Amino acid sequence: xxxxxxxxxxxxAESAIIEAGEVSTWxxxxxxxxxxxxxxxxxxxxxxxxxxxLLPFATAxxxxxxxxxxxxxxxxxxxxxxxxxxxxxxxxTDDADAPAEVRIKVFLPRENPTIPSVYWIWKAADWQExxxxxxxxxxxxxxxNLKRLLMPEDWEGWPLxxxxxxxxxxxxxxxx
Amino acid sequence: xxxxxxxRPGDNLANNPLINPGERIMNPAAGGGVTQxxxxxxxxxxxxxxxxxxxxxSLFPLLYGTACxxxxxxxxxxxxxxxxxxxxxxxxxxxxADLIIVAGTVTMKMAPALVRLYEQMPKPAYVIAMxxxxxxxxxxxxxxxxxxxxxxxxxxxxxxxxxxPPRPEAIFDAVIKLRKKxxxxxxxxxxxxxxxxxxxxxxxxxxxxxxxLTGEYLASGTRDMPPKELMQAxxxxxxxxxxAKLEGAKATADKQEDKA
Numbered sequence: 305x306x307x308x309x310x311x312x313x314x315x316x317a318e319s320a321i322i323e324a325g326e327v328s329t330w331x332x333x334x335x336x337x338x339x340x341x342x343x344x345x346x347x348x349x350x351x352x353x354x355x356x357x358l359l360p361f362a363t364a365x366x367x368x369x370x371x372x373x374x375x376x377x378x379x380x381x382x383x384x385x386x387x388x389x390x391x392x393x394x395x396x397t398d399d400a401d402a403p404a405e406v407r408i409k410v411f412l413p414r415e416n417p418t419i420p421s422v423y424w425i426w427k428a429a430d431w432q433e434x435x436x437x438x439x440x441x442x443x444x445x446x447x448x449n450l451k452r453l454l455m456p457e458d459w460e461g462w463p464l465x466x467x468x469x470x471x472x473x474x475x476x477x478x479x480x
Numbered sequence: 481x482x483x484x485x486x487x488r489p490g491d492n493l494a495n496n497p498l499i500n501p502g503e504r505i506m507n508p509a510a511g512g513g514v515t516q517x518x519x520x521x522x523x524x525x526x527x528x529x530x531x532x533x534x535x536x537x538s539l540f541p542l543l544y545g546t547a548c549x550x551x552x553x554x555x556x557x558x559x560x561x562x563x564x565x566x567x568x569x570x571x572x573x574x575x576x577a578d579l580i581i582v583a584g585t586v587t588m589k590m591a592p593a594l595v596r597l598y599e600q601m602p603k604p605a606y607v608i609a610m611x612x613x614x615x616x617x618x619x620x621x622x623x624x625x626x627x628x629x630x631x632x633x634x635x636x637x638x639x640x641x642x643x644x645p646p647r648p649e650a651i652f653d654a655v656i657k658l659r660k661k662x663x664x665x666x667x668x669x670x671x672x673x674x675x676x677x678x679x680x681x682x683x684x685x686x687x688x689x690x691x692x693l694t695g696e697y698l699a700s701g702t703r704d705m706p707p708k709e710l711m712q713a714x715x716x717x718x719x720x721x722x723x724a725k726l727e728g729a730k731a732t733a734d735k736q737e738d739k740a
Contacts, residue, residue, distance in 0.1 A: 359710075424706045446710035448702035455626065456589045463625040470625040475591060475633050478621055 325349035327406045330368065336361050341409065350407045355419045358410055362422050365393060370406060372396040373426035378436040380466045386411040387440050387465070389419055412442060421447040439464035528666050535578075536662040538567040539606070539655070542577035542597065547584025549611040549645040556648040563648075566655055574600040579658070581651070582635075585613040585620060586628040598635045604670075606662070608654050609637045612644045619644070 324332065327349050328340045337357060341350040353361050370393035377390045391408040410419055421444035423429045433444040434453040441462035444450055451457060461468055470476065499505070545553055556563045557570060571577040574597045586594055598605065609631050612618030620627035631637060638661060639654045705711070 420710060424710070446707050448700065449697075454589075468625070470623070473588070475588065475628050476625075478616070478629055 325406075327351070327365070327368070327404070331361070331364065334364060336364050344407070348405045348407055350409060352409050352411065355410050355412060358408075358422070359420045359425075362391070362408070362425050365406065365408075366425050369395045369404070373422065373428045373432075374405075376422070376429050376432035376436065378440045378442055380440065380464065381411070383466045384414070387414060387417045387442055388412070389436060389442055391422065417441065418443040418445055420445050421450075423447050438462075441465070528668075529663075531667065532663050532665055536659040538569070539579045539658070539662075540569055540571045540577045541579040541581050542574055542601065543570045543572050544580055544597065545583040546586060546590060547613065549583035549613070552645045552648055553581060553583045553610065553651065556651055561648040561652075563652070563655070566652070566659075568655065574598075575602065577601055578604065579606045579608065580635075581608045581610050582614045582631050582637075583610045583645075585618070586631055588626045588628060591628050591634055594631065595634050604665075606639075606658055607631070607635055607637045608639045608641060608651075608658065610641045610643075610651065610654075611646055612642065615640050615642065 322340050322342055324340045325343070328338070328351060331338060331351070337354075338361065339352040341352050343349060351361075372394045373391060374394045375390075375392040377392075379388050379390065381388055389410045389412060391410075393406050393408070395404045397403065412419060417440070419442060421429065421433055423433065423444070424446065429444075430447075430449070431453055433447055434450060436442050437444060437447075437450055438452040438454050439462060452459060455463065461471075463470075544550075555561060568579075574580075578601060580598060580601065582594070598607065609615055613620060613627070614631045614637075617624070617627050617629035621629050628634070639658050641650050641654045643650055
């Protein structure tokens with residue numbers, strides 16, 4: 305019974321209409337197509353964008369005042385699922401108190417994860433996109449220096465993908 | 481005991497009323513001058529001991545640290561724990577060091593550099609593996625794709641210090657144990673101490689290539705402007721687009737203010 309209730313609750317949550325936030329509304333008004341996802345636990349808007357529209361979308365957000373790319377990261381949605389490139393944006397001003405934030409998520413196919421680089425909008429993306437390339441194999445097109453950041457340059461495979469299998473080097477075998 | 485000449489302890493007794501003239505005490509209680517001078521000024525030892533004593537009294541560790549263990553090691557360098565009193569003077573060059581304290585996790589990317597550092601140290605060189613990471617990989621031994629599971633897979637380790645990280649006192653303990661080990665070594669056995677290669681090496685035919693790090697990282701040509709394809713995809717240069725949009729955004733913001 306409890307499980308069923310839970311299922312019903314989760315179904316209800318999924319099917320619940322997500323109210324578009326301020327940024328989402330503005331973007332819709334300006335004609336930038338996207339999908340508003342459920343807000344996170346802090347109430348920050350999450351916008352889902354198609355990779356081919358990321359650049360104009362990001363440019364618009366930069367113009368809207370999101371001048372600071374606080375964090376660029378990526379994650380693997382699960383075995384066989386998409387890879388996700390995430391951008392955390394903040395409006396940075398003098399004497400900012402609780403500045404506006406927004407998060408963009410771009411879902412990429414596992415087979416050919418390519419996405420335009422936002423380096424030319426926010427220079428902070430430089431090393432963070434390199435790390436995402438290093439760990440997940442997401443190709444950031446137009447990045448000025450896209451090569452591995454943490455792993456050795458001749459490493460094979462993308463270590464943080466769910467389907468990655470660690471190599472069985474002698475040096476990596478357990479000591480006992 | 482035959483006393484040949486010079487001032488003898490027995491001479492003082494000449495005026496002793498208990499001793500008749502012409503009598504001598506054969507074994508006086510005071511020490512003999514010659515033997516005392518000998519024992520105070522001459523040391524009998526072996527060359528091995530002397531050599532070992534000089535080596536163990538001035539172990540020069542390489543200033544090497546890759547992770548949190550080095551924080552404890554750095555505490556050891558300071559005045560509170562003060563490891564200069566053991567004759568340990570940290571050296572920044574492997575050529576001058578004869579001890580390497582591997583402080584912190586070693587990754588697959590760092591491993592060749594560590595082996596190279598060890599090989600650059602003049603032999604005999606000693607290795608202390610400090611902390612769980614350098615012994616077995618520590619907490620990274622579960623599922624890390626890159627952490628080396630124990631540095632003894634690539635370089636020979638003399639002393640292991642368990643701990644995560646170990647206290648500075650534990651490093652003292654390891655240094656003292658290493659000093660004992662050095663004190664027991666002998667030149668005759670030196671041939672047996674030549675370290676074996678525990679890692680795979682092959683003779684490379686090296687080619688000279690231009691250095692990758694030229695100091696012009698931010699000045700590289702690829703950073704001047706976005707590639708053509710990207711600019712075409714965006715329709716126009718990013719900065720201009722941003723400015724145009726900024727104006728649009730301002731107008732919108734004004735509108736919103738008017739509405740409010």
